[in-house]
Amino acid sequence: MAARAPQGARDKLAFLLALVPYLLDRERADVAEVAEHFSVSEAEVRQAVRLIAVSGVPGETDAYLPGDLFDIDWGAFEDDDEIVITHRVVINEPPRFSSREAAALLAGLQYLSALPSAGGHEVLDSVMTKLSRSASAEPSQLAVQSAGDADRILATVAAAVDAGLSVEFDYRTARGTSERRVVDPLRVDSVDSDWYLRAWDRRREAVRTFRVDRMSAVTQGSQAISTRPGDVAVPDALFSPSDQDTCVTVLVDVQILPFLGEYVDSVPDEVPAAGRVEIGLRLAHPDVVSRIAARFAGLMEVVDPVELRDEVRSWAQSALDAYETVPPSSDRAD
Template identity: 35%
Template structure:
């Protein structure tokens, strides 16, 4: 039943359900459930969802309607779902842009299917006046090289800039997948020097060399869940508490926070976990007078020492 409840499976089933029922008025629910490969309970839940689907306006005469006679169901109003879809020029353009963006997204498996659908829509939407060009942010050459290495299954040597430590390093990685999150492209790979799975932003890969050896991520190398963002704080990482002014509140939207408390209308008390206190030191220095370190004391001392060094350089 788990597969029947996935969003993709349910959407496909709902799209097929109306024409199926239209062709079989008065069909028994148990028979329909058997044909569709779901339980009778799941079919009833699908029918309840169909009742709130329909045309914009979503009032009487807009929504799909049906009647029940015991355990038999008949569609009485299909909301036009049996008619071929006619796209306006704006709708066709939006769909073309979305498909081209999907075709550019790293990690997409069946690009041929996307391109076939795109070709059909472009041929049908002759009203589109101007060509549409879509490119994901990042280095196109890098993405092409990474995609090719993934297809060949080879390991890579990367020269990579780490913003957290403000250093560049070389490392050998075993690529696992390419993905796009929040408009940025990433390589997920097993990093041999770290002995763990790491995410590498494609635009921070300064150079790469494909090695003449297969990529061999160990069994414990598991792809991470990026539904909540690429980088999630480690529960064992140290917590940093900052008193933030109005001009520094943007960090609460940019970084995952443990807590945000309004102390006064002008000041918030913000707690967040960091993997590297040196990164936190640079963050605080960059915010300047908009932030005061409350804890830990080690971070406060590091910020003070860096500020004193900077002042001494000007003396």
């Protein structure tokens, strides 16, 4: 086969990148054999091999030491025209996670394995073991705290969904009231660390969304569900707009916009990179605005309606007044 010289730097680079794995797959390779395989001249093969011998990656000191470079059997190369790589770098060492990266991934896998609805725990355990071993350094030991009652409630709800049985529970609404609900569970969804039950409420005869952490005294009924997931439309959005919703205008710091999620109803066309912006919220219950304001204290101000603004101010003042009624600690250090 006639030799063909690579044309330009791009072809030379492609040849070099293909040559390295070719040589690594073979214990020995003749210069003439390599030249014929890649359709290049023997002189170009020798030039490429000499370049490989001074290639590698810098070590921890950012300097190239002998162990950081490829090496070849120079005697076989110079005397017998044979190419033998005696020291390998880079190609046979895949990138490794740092200890911090591995710790973050392990924490996520621990969280997944702790979920009652997560299957294949053996697979997750195997992945975590391999990840710990393959990190560049020993990952930091992290523990994911269980949510306690919420996990048990979630397990009961998930089992009812799988079994197609009704669920009964006490539900604390955003207004702070509690009432007994009997529902046909349809599916379980999550948003960040919050879990929600999507279910057909038998009393209201409509699909409702329930936060798992507001459910208590949960029991799995013995009755089969009368409304199945295929019988009704369950929207992907957790909260669907309703004519009964309360629309609230608030002034918020732009940094909390991503955290307001589906509460946001309207946003200006142009949002500044920093500072405050006036937006609209749509809430199922007006009391929810107090909870949002408490979560983002100092970063949100209720503008309208005025009566809701006054209610939030009164609620915050009551919370402050409660601190004044707390007696001082008797074991305070002098």
